[in-house]
Amino acid sequence: MGRRTLAVLLGFLVLGGYLGAASLVYRGLIVVVGGFDPLALVAALVGGTLLSGYLSYRLGPAGLLRSLDARPLERDRAPGLHRRIDALAGSMDLESPSVFVASLGAPNALAMGSSRRGSLVLDVGLFRLLSADELTAILAHELAHLENDDGLVRALASASVQTLLGVALVVAAPLALALTGIGYGLALITGRRDNLALRVRAALGAGVGLAVFAVTALARARSRRREFAADDRAAAVTGDPLALARALRRIERASQPRIGPFRVPIEREEGPLERVLSTHPATDERVERLAERATGRRVRVE
Template sequence: MNQFRTVALLGLLSALFITLSYWLIGGPTGAVIGVGLAALTNLGSWYYSDRIALAAYRAQPVSRAQAPGLYRMVQRLSDRANLPMPAIYVVPTPAANAFATGRDPQHAAVAVTQGIINLLPDDELEAVIAHELSHVYNRDTLTQAVAATIAGAISFLAQMASYSLWFGGMSQDDDSPNPLGILLTVTLAPIAATVIQLGISRTREFEADAGAAQLTGNPRALANALRRLERSAQQLPMPGNPAFEPLLITNALPRNTLSHFFSTHPSTEARIQRLLKLEQERVGLRMPAFSRLR
């Protein structure tokens, strides 16, 4: 069901982009241009998303000699999940968080902050890394990069149309779109794109939590880690570009009830409750790696 919802939301996001192009550039030509721009942005996000995300957080690659314990943990979980060993990065910040990136499992990277290494005991850190490897396995890193890129392109196109509208760049002949319709479009399209993008992100987080529980056989470890990470974020938020927040395991900044609708992640309490429910249903969790996700 979550996979279907993700595909549906991505399709809706692409349709919104093409519709915006149709309205603002003009008719079928605008729709064709929209399809071309969507393809180009998707290609760019597919190829460069990992480099951009790692650079945004100033993540530094670490060798096996520099972090032997971390390497052993990632290697053990990767083997269990039948995944290639990802590149490992450490983000030099005391804030506690983690993320995965890369266009596919063969080009994946897992990044953890120095803060999360210092904060979590081994079983909880292992659960966090299992969550990130679940994102890699399900190719969520690519899905989220594509969603973010299309949403950004929609916002950019709407901004350009807004400038044209206010400064008289739009043609005023009978075939031109209604200025009021254009104004509503450029106002509402970016909001709709953001809501859709965040819906995709929240859906994939629940799926990755379930994958981590299956991979480690210890749902409570991830539940405990999420509690610690939320408390830590209230005291020491994760610095960095907000555009990359959907990649993180928890929100970079603490959220209140009113801001939840625009949150990149489900509420921590909702995630914990699902994990504890999985713990009660442990029969079937200890299975060959990710077999239930295939």
């Protein structure tokens, strides 16, 4: 009887504590939101989101360059590479970007910034891995991202997702606290671990998780579409889709794990969830599209 009485008392304490916290959070939200005109509040959220995304877009590249320990590749050190980039930029709607080299851990190339103030980061391994035509195709692909200002759209999309999720979590916080207190309190009072409040709280958590997954999946789907668009633009500018296909295949193979001096080929099929959350389409799919663009039919690019 003593344990049961203690559990009941503890249950009421938990119930009261959580409901009190939920009430405080709710009242705080009312005070904050009530002090603003609804349209002004929405405008402030939209403006803050746009400002956050723009600052990330403008200031992020400098931080990323520092984190990668990227070094400028001046014109006098690689005049041929710069002439190739200038020629590609001249045929596209952008200015020639700054060029950096870094050890990225795997053959890769990154584009950051805008069509007017862009930067390219090239892994040092690309120069010995790819032929001249293949490197030109990779450069054209990255320049296509700059031409379309994909970095700005990506930064704004990321900021929008964070704002929406933040608003959803803040709005749901009082309800989540109340359900948690009611659920745990009733569990202690009745001695039963399962009750309606806990089931509703679990459903609320699942709903928030599903919303996060859906928004993330939409953002990743857009990222994959932009990769296809950059492939198509590079193929159009260079007139050699197969060069980009070969470059993608070489990079994929060079990125495979190594045992001693040997590469270990890993052939596995991505699962549905992995494909949905991937920022890049599968290399096989990209290569097949490029090969079909070049020949009008599907061919295998080794």
